[in-house]
Amino acid sequence: MARDIHGMVEKRGVGLWLTHLLMILGVLVIFFPIWLAFVASTVSQPEIVRPPMPLWPGDQFFENYKAALLSGVNVPVATMLFNSLVMAVGIAVGKIVISLLSAFAIVYFRFPGRTFFFWMIFLTLMLPVEVRIVPTYEVVAGFGMLNSYSGLIFPLIASATATFLFRQFFLTIPDELAEAARVDGARPMRFFWDIVVPMSRTNVAALFVILFIYGWNQYLWPLLITTDPEMNTIVMGIKQMFPSGDDVADWPVIMATSILAMVPPVIVVVSMQKLFIRGLVDSEK
Structure with a gap:
């Protein structure tokens, strides 16, 4: 009986971890394009058109906005x-x-x-x-x-x-x-x-x-x-x-x-x- 309960707890824990992992991946998939748009709004035009595009904000935030x-x-x-x-x-x-x-x-x-x-x-x-x-x-x-x-x-x-x-x-x-x-x-x-x-x-x-x-x-x-x-x-x-x-x-x-x-x-x-x-x-x- 105790072994069955322990197995159920372990399965529930694994399922919980998988659920949270999928939720985190979903958030990243949704958030990443928004982050790229924000980064693009803080850099200059040459930095955008010249590959690779930067992944961190630039120094043109106030000028662009x-x-x-x-x-x-x-x-x-x-x-x-x-x-x-x-x-x-x-x-x-x-x-x-x-x-x-x-x-x-x-x-x-x-x-x-x-x-x-x-x-x-x-x-x-x-x-x-x-x-x-x-x-x-x-x-x-x-x-x-x-x-x-x-x-x-x-x-x-x-x-x-x-x-x-x-x-x-x-x-x-x-x-x-x-x-x-x-x-x-x-x-x-x-x-x-x-x-x-x-x-x-x-x-x-x-x-x-x-x-x-x-x-x-x-x-x-x-x-x-x-x-x-x-x-x-x-x-x-x-x-x-x-x-x-x-x-x-x-x-x-x-x-x-x-x-x-x-x-x-x-x-x-x-x-x-x-x-x-x-x-x-x-x-x-």
Whole structure:
């Protein structure tokens, strides 16, 4: 018996070591390209194009990042970072607010066809972006929202996925809470703000992280509706930094811009990681 237990402990120890080894290898595989990009952002152009490429940071850090922040193809990178930040925050907040209200109405308000309307919202997930993008552009152009933050944000703030997730979570809230609030004379919106929203905090945090990154990485939609360089996002700016023809790309500045573009999403993930993980775990229960 003791020998069997000892063998199980040894097998578990070996399995644990293998698991950690695979995790470390996975981290290295993911981190190494990012490290190379950072190194490339701190060296000069000749050092990048002359093999072998250095694996340790150089002495051009401040020069390259200053050039990246204060210059760009058409506008400074700082302006494009601000545009992306406004767009990402606007999309994330807009999707969460609309999805919270939609899911609350579907779950707690008894009106004819509420199940039908929910599935109509959910079926929009089956429509590819290519089907919706032309009519959406026509609507945005008709309202005069081209080259504006409202044009970047409003067409992307509806989310069937977030509505579905909030609906599923609201269905797990005990009916006794709604009954108690009704007995106390609380109106529906009071119940929503005082009970439902605080209970949804971890789900909101998890969705905010996902939706912020979704908004930050948008490329096709901003490319279609922005002709003013002052409204370019950082993803568009990085693409425009690659020259056409036989011109040589300014790799240190491009890599510095790419590293700067990673900073806001990383800050959001790191600052909200506890709520993010808890929200993902709660959504699986």
